[in-house]
Amino acid sequence: EAGVTQFPSHSVIEKGQTVTLRCDPISGHDNLYWYRRVMGKEIKFLLHFVKESKQDESGMPNNRFLAERTGGTYSTLKVQPAELEDSGVYFCASSPGTGVHEQFFGPGTRLTVL
Amino acid sequence: GDSVTQMEGPVTLSEEAFLTINCTYTATGYPSLFWYVQYPGEGLQLLLKATKADDKGSNKGFEATYRKETTSFHLEKGSVQVSDSAVYFCALSDQGGGNKLTFGTGTQLKVEL
Numbered sequence: 001e002a003g004v005t006q007f008p009s010h011s012v013i014e015k016g017q018t019v020t021l022r023c024d025p026i027s028g029h030d031n032l033y034w035y036r037r038v039m040g041k042e043i044k045f046l047l048h049f050v051k052e053s054k055q056d057e058s059g060m061p062n063n064r065f066l067a068e069r070t071g072g073t074y075s076t077l078k079v080q081p082a083e084l085e086d087s088g089v090y091f092c093a094s095s096p097g098t099g100v101h102e103q104f105f106g107p108g109t110r111l112t113v114l
Numbered sequence: 115g116d117s118v119t120q121m122e123g124p125v126t127l128s129e130e131a132f133l134t135i136n137c138t139y140t141a142t143g144y145p146s147l148f149w150y151v152q153y154p155g156e157g158l159q160l161l162l163k164a165t166k167a168d169d170k171g172s173n174k175g176f177e178a179t180y181r182k183e184t185t186s187f188h189l190e191k192g193s194v195q196v197s198d199s200a201v202y203f204c205a206l207s208d209q210g211g212g213n214k215l216t217f218g219t220g221t222q223l224k225v226e227l
Contacts, residue, residue, distance in 0.1 A: 105158040
C-alpha cells in the first residue's frame with residue numbers, strides 16, 4: 001500500500017510569489033493533517049481535515065495560507081504571496097477514522113523563500 | 115496550551131552506549147504520548163506510543179514509560195547502533211483536540227563506531 005506522498009520535494013521561490021504544495025494521503029484515511037517545521041524548531045500543527053471539511057485550522061499562521069481538500073482525497077496548501085518567514089519543511093500526515101490512531105507522515109516539502 | 119519539552123541536541127554516542135532522551139510535557143487533558151523518528155532523507159515514522167499513565171511503549175529496542183506524576187516520557191535504549199542515527203521527536207496528542215500532534219523541538223542523535 002502506498003504511503004503518504006507529497007509534491008514537490010523541494011521548492012525555491014522568490015518573495016511575493018505563489019507556491020502550491022500537494023499531499024496525497026493513504027487511501028481511505030479520513031483525517032489529513034498539515035504541519036510545518038521552521039528553522040530547526042519544533043514541528044507545528046497547521047490544520048486538520050476530516051474528509052473534505054476543515055476540522056481545525058487554528059495553526060494556520062495568517063490568511064496568506066489556504067488549504068483545500070478536494071473530494072476528501074488529496075489536499076493542497078497554497079501560500080500567496082510567500083514571505084521569507086514561510087521557509088521551512090511542510091509535512092502532511094494522514095490517519096484513519098476516529099480515536100487515537102497513528103499518523104502516517106509524508107517525506108515533507110522543503111520550501112525556501114528567497 | 116499543550117507543550118512538549120525535550121533535551122537539546124545534538125547527542126553523540128559511541129556504538130553500544132546507553133541512550134536517554136528526556137521529554138516532559140504540559141497538557142490540560144489526558145494526552146497520548148509518542149516518539150517519532152526521522153532518518154536522514156526520510157519522513158517521520160512512529161517509533162512508539164503510550165496512551166495512558168504507566169503504559170510502556172517499546173519498539174526496535176527503544177522504550178518509554180508514560181509517567182503522569184512527573185509528566186515525562188523519556189526515551190531509552192540499552193545499546194545504540196550506528197543505524198539509530200536520526201532526529202527523535204517527542205509528541206503528544208490530546209484526543210479532545212482532534213488528535214493533532216504537539217511536538218518537541220527534536221533531538222539529533224549521532225552514533226559513531
